[in-house]
Amino acid sequence: xxxxxxxxxxxxxxxxxxxxxxxxxxxxxxxxxxxxxxxxxxxxxxxxxxxxxxxxxxxxxxxxxxxxxxxxxxxxxxxxxxxxxxxxxxxxxxxxxxxxxxxxxxxx
Amino acid sequence: xxxxxxxxxxxxxxxxxxxxxxxxxxxxxxxxxxxxxxxxxxxxxxxxxxxxxxxxxxxxxxxxxxxxxxxxxxxxxxxxxxxxxxxxxxxxxxxxxxxxxxxxxxxxxxxxxxxxxxxxxxxxx
Numbered sequence: 001x002x003x004x005x006x007x008x009x010x011x012x013x014x015x016x017x018x019x020x021x022x023x024x025x026x027x028x029x030x031x032x033x034x035x036x037x038x039x040x041x042x043x044x045x046x047x048x049x050x051x052x053x054x055x056x057x058x059x060x061x062x063x064x065x066x067x068x069x070x071x072x073x074x075x076x077x078x079x080x081x082x083x084x085x086x087x088x089x090x091x092x093x094x095x096x097x098x099x100x101x102x103x104x105x106x107x108x
Numbered sequence: 109x110x111x112x113x114x115x116x117x118x119x120x121x122x123x124x125x126x127x128x129x130x131x132x133x134x135x136x137x138x139x140x141x142x143x144x145x146x147x148x149x150x151x152x153x154x155x156x157x158x159x160x161x162x163x164x165x166x167x168x169x170x171x172x173x174x175x176x177x178x179x180x181x182x183x184x185x186x187x188x189x190x191x192x193x194x195x196x197x198x199x200x201x202x203x204x205x206x207x208x209x210x211x212x213x214x215x216x217x218x219x220x221x222x223x224x225x226x227x228x229x230x231x232x233x
Binding site for chain 2: 031033035037042043044045048049054084086088090095096097098099100101102
């Protein structure tokens with residue numbers, strides 16, 4: 001089965017840049033999507049198709065992919081960005097939609 | 109306003125059954141694939157199932173295959189998840205989420221947006 005690897009946690013000071021990686025050997029051939037989930041809330045899409053941003057999501061949120069890793073970057077981090085972040089792809093070979101294990105972003 | 113509202117969660121004993129519903133509004137429901145995603149307490153997101161626009165094609169996570177059945181009623185803008193032979197490990201918040209958009213010519217957008225608020229399922233004796 002398709003496994004997306006994320007670090008369990010990332011910590012960053014306010015105003016700094018947070019980078020959350022999502023890795024898998026064949027991720028280069030797939031579109032990667034990112035979700036933010038705050039405690040007690042449903043997930044919200046923040047980046048789709050590797051690097052596109054839905055309306056209403058600040059420009060501080062960006063995505064990129066290089067080699068076997070996709071990365072969600074949050075610039076000028078704010079306290080309100082503290083949340084769990086998940087990457088996700090559609091795996092056409094198995095017809096399933098795996099998520100990464102999630103990364104808890106802590107704003108120091 | 110695009111909205112998804114789940115219902116049907118509750119407490120059920122191991123081996124029991126439950127049927128979840130998801131009411132959609134604010135968009136052309138019949139043009140979108142629909143998904144169920146769950147989250148066990150304190151754990152990450154787990155995709156459960158997808159149903160294509162016509163309802164004739166469905167796929168499942170290995171963990172629920174043979175026990176869960178996804179269905180839809182495009183006349184009622186509703187999505188369903190019939191859960192049988194429930195196990196303790198099926199305890200989770202279940203979300204419905206809108207997926208791929210399809211016209212008669214093509215499909216695009218295999219991300220999940222938006223999500224419902226979730227309905228809690230507890231499997232316990």
